[in-house]
Amino acid sequence: MALVKVTLASGASVDVETTDKIADDMVAAFARYVGGQRTPDKRTILTSSQSIYVDFSKAAVVRRIN
DSSP states (O other): OEEEEEEETTSOEEEEEEOHHHHHHHHHHHHHHHTTSOOOOSEEEEETTEEEEOOGGGEEEEEEOO
16 A cells, blocks of 8 residues: 655645555656646546545645655
């Protein structure tokens, strides 16, 4: 398991616990968004019964904690 911290432009932050692969994918998607290469889908499926929507235009930092 991995922890991803999403810090919003407003200064608020949200921690998301997920698998290593999904955590790496979220961080990479944010990096591609910031680089202007691609706007990712806002929905990330965490498990078969959980998903999260992150609007990267409102995020300042997306980083993997562990």
